[in-house]
Amino acid sequence: MSRHPRIAQIMSRDIVAVAPNQTLAEAAETMTRLGVSALLVTEAGEPVGIVTERDILRAMGADTDLCEPVAGVMSRPVATVPADADSREAYHQLVRRGIRHLLVVDGRQAPVGMVSESDFRKDRGLEDFIRPRDVAGAMAKRVTRLGESATVAEAAALMEKEGCGYVVVVDDGDRPLGIVTERDMVRLYHGKAGRRLLAQAMSKPVAVIDPDAPLQEAVERMRQRRLRRLVVTDAAGVVAGVLTEHDLVRHLEHEYVDLLRDTVQAQARELREFHRMLGRREKLDEILAAASDLALVASRRNGRIIYANEHAQELLGKATALPGAFLPETLAAAGFEADWVREAWCVLRERGKWSGEAGLASLADQRYFDIHASLLSTGGAKPFGYVLTLRDITSQRLAVSALQASETRYRTLVEHLPMRVFVKDRRFAYVSCNSKYAGDVAIAPADIVGKTDFEFFPAELAERYQNDDRRVMTEGLTLTVEEPFVDRQGRRLWIHTSKVPLRDDAGAIQGVVGIFADITERKRAEEELRRVNWALRALSRSNSALIHAESEENQFQTCCETVTSDGFYPLAWIGWALDDAEKTVQVRAAAGPARDYLQGLRVSWGDNALGRGPTGTVIRSGVTYVNNDLAGNPAFAPWREKARRAGLAASIVLPIKIGGATLGALNIYAREPDAFGAAEVALMEELAADLGFGVQTRGVEEAFKAAQAQREKQAEKLRDALESIIGAVGATLERRDPYTAGHERRVSDLAATLAGHLGLESERVHGLRLAGTVHDIGKVQVPAEILSRPVRLNDMEMALVRTHAETGYEILKDIDFPWPIAEIVRQHHEYLDGSGYPHGRKGDEILLEARILTVADIVEAMSSHRPYRPGLGLDAALGQIQSMRGGQLDPCVVDACVELFRRRDYRFPE
Numbered sequence: 001m002s003r004h005p006r007i008a009q010i011m012s013r014d015i016v017a018v019a020p021n022q023t024l025a026e027a028a029e030t031m032t033r034l035g036v037s038a039l040l041v042t043e044a045g046e047p048v049g050i051v052t053e054r055d056i057l058r059a060m061g062a063d064t065d066l067c068e069p070v071a072g073v074m075s076r077p078v079a080t081v082p083a084d085a086d087s088r089e090a091y092h093q094l095v096r097r098g099i100r101h102l103l104v105v106d107g108r109q110a111p112v113g114m115v116s117e118s119d120f121r122k123d124r125g126l127e128d129f130i131r132p133r134d135v136a137g138a139m140a141k142r143v144t145r146l147g148e149s150a151t152v153a154e155a156a157a158l159m160e161k162e163g164c165g166y167v168v169v170v171d172d173g174d175r176p177l178g179i180v181t182e183r184d185m186v187r188l189y190h191g192k193a194g195r196r197l198l199a200q201a202m203s204k205p206v207a208v209i210d211p212d213a214p215l216q217e218a219v220e221r222m223r224q225r226r227l228r229r230l231v232v233t234d235a236a237g238v239v240a241g242v243l244t245e246h247d248l249v250r251h252l253e254h255e256y257v258d259l260l261r262d263t264v265q266a267q268a269r270e271l272r273e274f275h276r277m278l279g280r281r282e283k284l285d286e287i288l289a290a291a292s293d294l295a296l297v298a299s300r301r302n303g304r305i306i307y308a309n310e311h312a313q314e315l316l317g318k319a320t321a322l323p324g325a326f327l328p329e330t331l332a333a334a335g336f337e338a339d340w341v342r343e344a345w346c347v348l349r350e351r352g353k354w355s356g357e358a359g360l361a362s363l364a365d366q367r368y369f370d371i372h373a374s375l376l377s378t379g380g381a382k383p384f385g386y387v388l389t390l391r392d393i394t395s396q397r398l399a400v401s402a403l404q405a406s407e408t409r410y411r412t413l414v415e416h417l418p419m420r421v422f423v424k425d426r427r428f429a430y431v432s433c434n435s436k437y438a439g440d441v442a443i444a445p446a447d448i449v450g451k452t453d454f455e456f457f458p459a460e461l462a463e464r465y466q467n468d469d470r471r472v473m474t475e476g477l478t479l480t481v482e483e484p485f486v487d488r489q490g491r492r493l494w495i496h497t498s499k500v501p502l503r504d505d506a507g508a509i510q511g512v513v514g515i516f517a518d519i520t521e522r523k524r525a526e527e528e529l530r531r532v533n534w535a536l537r538a539l540s541r542s543n544s545a546l547i548h549a550e551s552e553e554n555q556f557q558t559c560c561e562t563v564t565s566d567g568f569y570p571l572a573w574i575g576w577a578l579d580d581a582e583k584t585v586q587v588r589a590a591a592g593p594a595r596d597y598l599q600g601l602r603v604s605w606g607d608n609a610l611g612r613g614p615t616g617t618v619i620r621s622g623v624t625y626v627n628n629d630l631a632g633n634p635a636f637a638p639w640r641e642k643a644r645r646a647g648l649a650a651s652i653v654l655p656i657k658i659g660g661a662t663l664g665a666l667n668i669y670a671r672e673p674d675a676f677g678a679a680e681v682a683l684m685e686e687l688a689a690d691l692g693f694g695v696q697t698r699g700v701e702e703a704f705k706a707a708q709a710q711r712e713k714q715a716e717k718l719r720d721a722l723e724s725i726i727g728a729v730g731a732t733l734e735r736r737d738p739y740t741a742g743h744e745r746r747v748s749d750l751a752a753t754l755a756g757h758l759g760l761e762s763e764r765v766h767g768l769r770l771a772g773t774v775h776d777i778g779k780v781q782v783p784a785e786i787l788s789r790p791v792r793l794n795d796m797e798m799a800l801v802r803t804h805a806e807t808g809y810e811i812l813k814d815i816d817f818p819w820p821i822a823e824i825v826r827q828h829h830e831y832l833d834g835s836g837y838p839h840g841r842k843g844d845e846i847l848l849e850a851r852i853l854t855v856a857d858i859v860e861a862m863s864s865h866r867p868y869r870p871g872l873g874l875d876a877a878l879g880q881i882q883s884m885r886g887g888q889l890d891p892c893v894v895d896a897c898v899e900l901f902r903r904r905d906y907r908f909p910e
Helices: 024-034 051-062 087-097 119-122 150-164 182-190 215-225 252-276 281-291 310-316 329-333 339-353 394-403 407-413 435-440 459-475 519-548 552-564 615-622 632-646 678-698 701-736 742-759 760-774 777-781 795-801 802-813 820-825 848-864 874-883 889-900
Strands: 038-043 046-052 080-082 099-106 110-116 146-147 167-172 176-181 229-233 239-244 292-302 304-310 353-362 365-377 385-391 418-425 428-431 479-486 493-504 509-518 571-577 585-591 626-629 651-659 662-670
Touching: 024 038, 024 051, 024 182, 024 459, 038 110, 046 099, 051 150, 051 182, 087 099, 087 119, 110 119, 119 848, 146 394, 150 167, 150 182, 167 239, 176 182, 176 229, 239 428, 281 385, 292 329, 292 365, 304 310, 310 329, 329 339, 339 353, 339 365, 365 394, 394 848, 407 848, 459 479, 459 493, 459 509, 493 519, 552 571, 552 585, 552 678, 571 615, 615 626, 615 632, 615 651, 615 662, 615 820, 651 678, 742 760, 742 848, 742 889, 760 848, 777 802, 802 820, 820 848, 848 874, 848 889, 874 889
Parallel strands: 080 099, 146 167
Antiparallel strands: 038 046, 099 110, 167 176, 229 239, 292 304, 292 385, 353 365, 365 385, 418 428, 418 509, 479 493, 493 509, 571 585, 571 662, 626 651, 651 662
């Protein structure tokens, strides 16, 4: 009698069922409202799936719409367990399947309850399951955590990635502030709270426990508070781990694996002992009596059965009269695959022994057997038959499947990666690969096991791959390379490969893991870009050279030389159509390392054998001819061998048109087939068009130069006239204000001298001189009696005078000067600190010319007489601008002005 309770004793009898078309929002609301961790999805009264908190979390991580039906995220099929099953066996089923919930059914397979991992913890007597004495011995030290500024969506993504049911929210010192669990995520998902911060969404306060606390105390606390987990903190309050209900029963998983391992080992020992004793015929009766779980069959050499023990009769069928039956037919009738039976029987008869595994399909399930067959003899006599043993290893196979559950998750991840993944052992033989890699080599993933690169790739590539594998395993390094690859269709591809050593638990290298991505398109794009760049450089260099060519012949030769200068195009030549009887194409220019190809070359542009090639066709038709396969083009046959010896594989021929007529052709060659794509063709056509235009315009170049010179002379006259007008305007202003006569001229001279001293180019200096000549032109709107009044002006009069800068701008702004004269005039009273007028501009908002003009205006005004005061002198003027240096005036301009007067003896013109 089992001492463990039945599932019916610990299950929850409240099953919450929903329909497959119910929305995720409704399901989340139901789970939150009822406080359940799973919903049973039923259709027509039959279970079709189950929706758990983990499924809702996965939907949240995938940003699934709340209106989607639960059918899209539910887990299926539903795992069931009989109500009278032993609880420990049920837990082993949870472990084996990697799930958290089992549907409990009665003898008629009708649902009667639900059992989860929590129910195993809550069951009375759970302390019997607990092996560690304190919390530290059972807790998980790896803790999934985030800061309180993270969002709910980020927490959901992390929980999904880590396969964890919680996120501990911590402060900067790693002390717990709160926790977000899968149950919280269901509630938050229903509330569309993905963007909320964890500080707002987390559950708090956190239930914590000391790592040294007895484990029984933790169990009791979790039971009383109905908690699934406790956060473990050290003496400083820092997170040290998390104790979950799964940790409390984790030893059951190890117990399950230990049980399976012990069973397999015990059966293996029994089998070895059986084989050792089987050779001793005198103990056969004893062995047969003891082998109650071993099916044993003996036959003669002709395959007729002479003995079958009870277990064999149960396996192979009591209804069959086994003695005298034909062994292969008996095995096939029992359900073993017929092809396997025939192959095993042939091997047994040929070699006298056979060992292996085979499957037996029954109406109930699939069973697996470890089978051994050998010759049967008595003492040293000649063998007279065969002995066959069959041991049921179905439970061992299931154990292996359970132990590989984690690998299944890994393989699922690998299968969905966009890259190719493979694993090889130390003998360079494949251990596994994902489907994408298997597809490249046209083989099923399972069939690649044991094969090597030499079975899929050309020898030179296979040798290269194995050399890389050897380096990775020998040196323990990570290797990343870009290398060629040939798939099963013979396509040559380029791949980016990363290889790392595969280590066992002890750190020893047992193989190599490779990951690679197809970069063929990127390589092709790079190659295309490389060819286009070469074509573009050739076009650029040719156009530049054509401008400076001194003659037509020089134009042609320069074009060919620039096209071939970097070595990518080995030959370029220009053929010209002669108007002779043979319609000969004359080589006018050529360049490149393959020029010998042209020795003795005969080409025509007539409709004949030598004129139907690319060059003659282009001259006749005026259309570009792309010949990307010289060896395979029938029209190129007369020159094919000559091109092969010269190493030429592709060409492009472009018409040279003058006045609409095609008079010649530009031939460009490459050493690789398919060298001229659409982009290169477009660039080369532009080059040929530019060449034709250059030839066409050569005859009118001198006329153009003469016209250009005439235009420049006329522009100089207009400029002189414009400057004369500006000078006349300045003179008019001086006559209107006799007290400031010469002010405009002196300011203009000082400003121009300062600009030259500061390094401004001559054109800017000239523009500044003109701006200085008319910088006070806006004063024409200020009454003359105000300008000449011999007393200081009042505020209203000063405001009127200050309008002259903006007025000057309005007068000059519509004149098309080649310099910003209007803006300089407008800004010549602006200061760096914004205290000037008319707009209070600051710093770099003020033109450099205006800053120079401001300094010149202040120095000239202060050192000269005014109606309301005598001149203050040069020293006072220089002292004033030095006092304004940096704050209101440009320091560089001020320093230059002081240097002009103090060290360079500058004087105002008379």
